[in-house]
Amino acid sequence: MGRARCSGGRTMITLYQLATSPFTEKVRRALAYKGIAFDIHEVERAAVPGGRYAKVSPTGKFPAMDHDGTGIWDSTDIIRHLEAAFPQKPLIPVDPRDAALAHVIEDWADESLYFYEITMRLAWAHNLEAALDEFAAGMPGLSHDDVRQRILEGAGALTKTQGLGRKPVAQVVADAQRHFAAIDAMLDGRDWLIGSSLSVADLAVIAQVNALLYAVEARDALAASRNIVAWTARVDSVAPYAKAAS
Numbered sequence: 212m213g214r215a216r217c218s219g220g221r222t223m224i225t226l227y228q229l230a231t232s233p234f235t236e237k238v239r240r241a242l243a244y245k246g247i248a249f250d251i252h253e254v255e256r257a258a259v260p261g262g263r264y265a266k267v268s269p270t271g272k273f274p275a276m277d278h279d280g281t282g283i284w285d286s287t288d289i290i291r292h293l294e295a296a297f298p299q300k301p302l303i304p305v306d307p308r309d310a311a312l313a314h315v316i317e318d319w320a321d322e323s324l325y326f327y328e329i330t331m332r333l334a335w336a337h338n339l340e341a342a343l344d345e346f347a348a349g350m351p352g353l354s355h356d357d358v359r360q361r362i363l364e365g366a367g368a369l370t371k372t373q374g375l376g377r378k379p380v381a382q383v384v385a386d387a388q389r390h391f392a393a394i395d396a397m398l399d400g401r402d403w404l405i406g407s408s409l410s411v412a413d414l415a416v417i418a419q420v421n422a423l424l425y426a427v428e429a430r431d432a433l434a435a436s437r438n439i440v441a442w443t444a445r446v447d448s449v450a451p452y453a454k455a456a457s
Contacts, residue, residue, distance in 0.1 A: 223250075223277075223278075223279055224242075224247065224248075224249040224250065224276060224277065224278050224279075225249065225250040225251070225252055225276070225277045226238065226239070226242070226249050226250070226251050226252070226274055226275075226276050227252045227254050227264060227267050227268065227273055227274060227275045227276070227277070228251060228252070228253060228254060228273060228274045229253075229254050229256065229273050229274070229349060230253060230345065230348075230349065231342065231345050231346055231349060232273065232274065233325065233328065233418035233419050233421065233422040234273075234274055234286040234321070234418065235273070235274045235286075236417075236418040236421060236422075236452050237286045237290070237414045237415055237418040238274050238276070238286050238289050238290065239452050240414045240417070240418070240446070240450040240451070240452045241289075241290050241293055241302060241411070241414055241450070242293070243450050243451050243452065244300055244302065244409060244414075244449060244450035245293060245297050245299060245300050245302075246299070246300070247293070247297055249276075253349065254273050254349075255349070255351070256349050256350055257350060257351075257352075259271050259273075266282070267282055267284075268282070268284040269284075270284055270285075272284045272285055274286060274289065275289075276289050276292070278292065278296065286321070286415075287317065287318075287321065290302060290411055290414075291303075302409065302410055302411040302414065303410065303411060304405055304406045304410055306406065309405050309406045309410075312405050312412070313404075313405045313406075313410045313411050313412040316397075316404055316405065316412035316415065316416065317411050317412050317415040320412075320415035320416045320418070320419045321415055321419075323390075324390060324416070324419035324420075324423070325419055326370060326373050326375045327375065327383070327386070327387050327390065327419075327423060328419055328422040328423045328425075328426075329366050329369060329370055330366070330370045330375050330376055330383055331383065331384075331387065331423060331425075331426035331428060331429060332422055332423065332425040332426050333362050333363070333365075333366035334363065334366035334367045334370050334376060335380070335426065336359075336363060337427070338425055338426040338427060338428075339359060339362060339363065341425045342425050343355055343358060343359060343362075346358055346362060384428045384432075387423065387426075387428060387429055387432055388432045388435070391420075391429070391432040391433060391435070391436055391439065392432075392435075392436070394416060394420070394436070394439055395436040395437060395438050395439055398438035398439065398442050399437075399438055402442070402445055403442075403445075404416060409445075409446065409449055409450060413442075413446055413450075414446070414450065417442075417443055417446050420433075420439070420443070421443075
């Protein structure tokens with residue numbers, strides 16, 4: 212795949228992604244918002260442990276980004292790199308208090324909501340079916356049954372270690388409902404989670420919300436909200452995300 216150039220005609224960016232990852236969505240929305248063109252390389256999951264992508268991401272974390280030969284991995288670090296390299300349309304608020312709140316909300320989405328989507332989307336078999344084709348596409352050579360088994364075992368082990376996977380299902384659902392209610396309350400009377408424009412907080416939260424919505428229980432929680440659907444439409448309008456590689 213030929214690399215695309217940004218609007219300046221000189222910088223070259225390649226995003227190494229897992230299309231199923233909410234962190235990929237977060238980064239791609241940031242690139243879209245800033246108007247930065249980029250090339251996409253879909254990572255083959257099975258090749259990561261063998262070190263095929265070690266030069267791109269020494270930690271094995273994805274998405275990772277190559278910017279003119281400089282590698283950055285972890286979605287938070289990628290966005291901060293983009294903020295420094297492409298200051299147009301900033302995603303980190305100028306006001307120090309708003310910037311601090313954006314940091315806290317981003318971290319909450321990345322480190323808390325993330326484990327809810329892993330649990331509800333991937334560790335619960337009845338919800339995994341909705342995502343199975345997308346995951347199977349990134350794991351060539353495996354049958355859907357093999358992909359299903361690997362995901363259920365991997366997600367289950369991860370969330371049990373983290374703790375959420377040891378909670379009863381009803382308790383996890385109640386927790387998720389409270390998280391949706393909190394997002395809804397933050398948006399009451401506001402267009403964005405922080406300040407008067409889109410920020411990294413919005414991108415981090417919408418990516419996890421969209422992953423959570425593979426779970427029927429999360430869709431039920433969304434139905435009880437007043438503000439989230441309109442907010443997602445606003446984010447989509449200024450920072451669109453298309454699942455297909457571009």
